[in-house]
Amino acid sequence: MSGETVVVVGGGIAGLATAWQLARLGARVCLVEMEPAAATHASGRNAAIFRSVDMHPDTAGLATRSRALLNDLGVPGALRARGVLLLGPEDRVDALATRAREHTVRHERLDPNGCARRAPLVAGGGGTGGLWVPGDGVLDVHAVVQALLGRLRAAGAEVLLGCPVALSVTPGGAQVRLADGTVRQGGAVVLAAGAWSSALAGRAGLGLPLRAMRRHLAHLGGVENVDAEHPVVWGTGPDEVYFRPESGGLLASPCDEAEGPPGEPPIDETVAALLAERLGRLAPAVAGAQLRRLWTCQRTFAPDREFVLGPDPRAPSVVWATGLGGRGMTCGLALGELAARAALGLAPAPAAMLPGRLLPPAPGADGVAAGG
Numbered sequence: 001m002s003g004e005t006v007v008v009v010g011g012g013i014a015g016l017a018t019a020w021q022l023a024r025l026g027a028r029v030c031l032v033e034m035e036p037a038a039a040t041h042a043s044g045r046n047a048a049i050f051r052s053v054d055m056h057p058d059t060a061g062l063a064t065r066s067r068a069l070l071n072d073l074g075v076p077g078a079l080r081a082r083g084v085l086l087l088g089p090e091d092r093v094d095a096l097a098t099r100a101r102e103h104t105v106r107h108e109r110l111d112p113n114g115c116a117r118r119a120p121l122v123a124g125g126g127g128t129g130g131l132w133v134p135g136d137g138v139l140d141v142h143a144v145v146q147a148l149l150g151r152l153r154a155a156g157a158e159v160l161l162g163c164p165v166a167l168s169v170t171p172g173g174a175q176v177r178l179a180d181g182t183v184r185q186g187g188a189v190v191l192a193a194g195a196w197s198s199a200l201a202g203r204a205g206l207g208l209p210l211r212a213m214r215r216h217l218a219h220l221g222g223v224e225n226v227d228a229e230h231p232v233v234w235g236t237g238p239d240e241v242y243f244r245p246e247s248g249g250l251l252a253s254p255c256d257e258a259e260g261p262p263g264e265p266p267i268d269e270t271v272a273a274l275l276a277e278r279l280g281r282l283a284p285a286v287a288g289a290q291l292r293r294l295w296t297c298q299r300t301f302a303p304d305r306e307f308v309l310g311p312d313p314r315a316p317s318v319v320w321a322t323g324l325g326g327r328g329m330t331c332g333l334a335l336g337e338l339a340a341r342a343a344l345g346l347a348p349a350p351a352a353m354l355p356g357r358l359l360p361p362a363p364g365a366d367g368v369a370a371g372g
């Protein structure tokens, strides 16, 4: 391992988790975040649901590793395992159960009565049943972020907040220009800038086709007897929607998606009607809920919705750790470990996540002569 400083751009879960693992591996680390506080964007404005069973083949494995790293972090109550109930058409629930079995995630198939017993707010919602995942639940995101910052500082890492940076690539490797004009060059630069990653890299000629997709969250009140320990409920069918208890009411999302430029997306008030409609169908007891607050943030996706992690083949000292989509709070700690190992050349990133897959094939790479 070289003694050069690794610069991590972005103080969301991807950057914090990568920087923590770099420090654990003995590397010198500098984490730079443009906002005055860490986790200001997606990592601080999400639903905080730890959901280890979905249709991605790698989620359950990464969630299991993240859970272990959460224990290493030593934050009491960081994951409140109040259970996640996944509802949906029978074939979808079957497929999720298969996924859970493959990864030995504890689960149980429930009929509609069993669902209502576990999650009383879905009583009367119809449907054919669901999948109960008792070990999943809700993260204390603030505590996790503070613990990561604490670990970084204790390890002597530099943490620069309020420090937007620019990236460039020179024959000597990647360079990062800090807000005060100073330049860092030497070791790897990890791009963990969420929705901004592609624009940041693009100015250094390394853009990738990532998309920033807005999603709304709502805080709802006016629902009788919301038990703070009620499980998370996720309708996984075509009318996707989820909710969980929060501050005496419910936190819910209609799982909307709209592409936009990286930044603070505007709120679309019409989403409230979509949420009410979807919630009403899934959980009639919630149909009369009143909207207390609506907010948005962006999730960042590669076209294939797989993570983007590993060295850029055009400039290998630039290491991507982005495209966390809607799974970043669940998988982020494990992804940080993978990114740190890739940045230090200790282990290659998983092939399915490599950024090179998003580049057009090099001329002649398919065996056809490039010309002349």
Ligand SMILES: Cc1cc2nc3c(=O)[nH]c(=O)nc-3n(C[C@H](O)[C@H](O)[C@H](O)COP(=O)(O)OP(=O)(O)OC[C@H]3O[C@@H](n4cnc5c(N)ncnc54)[C@H](O)[C@@H]3O)c2cc1C
Pocket (backbone or CB within 6 Å): 009, 010, 011, 012, 013, 014, 015, 032, 033, 034, 035, 038, 039, 040, 041, 042, 043, 044, 045, 046, 047, 048, 049, 050, 051, 163, 164, 165, 166, 192, 193, 194, 195, 196, 197, 200, 215, 216, 217, 296, 297, 298, 299, 321, 322, 323, 324, 325, 326, 327, 328, 329, 330, 331
């Ligand atoms: C509405 C919503 C609900 C969600 N719910 C869940 C959920 O329940 N469970 C789950 O697992 N996931 C959820 N997610 C997904 C999760 O929040 C994201 O996958 C994760 O936060 C992405 O983390 P990140 O570090 O890649 O990005 P971010 O948290 O956005 O961090 C990127 C950071 O880079 C900084 N930055 C950008 N450009 C620069 C620059 N030039 N210089 C310095 N710093 C820069 C930004 O300020 C930002 O802080 C949700 C997301 C949204 C939007």
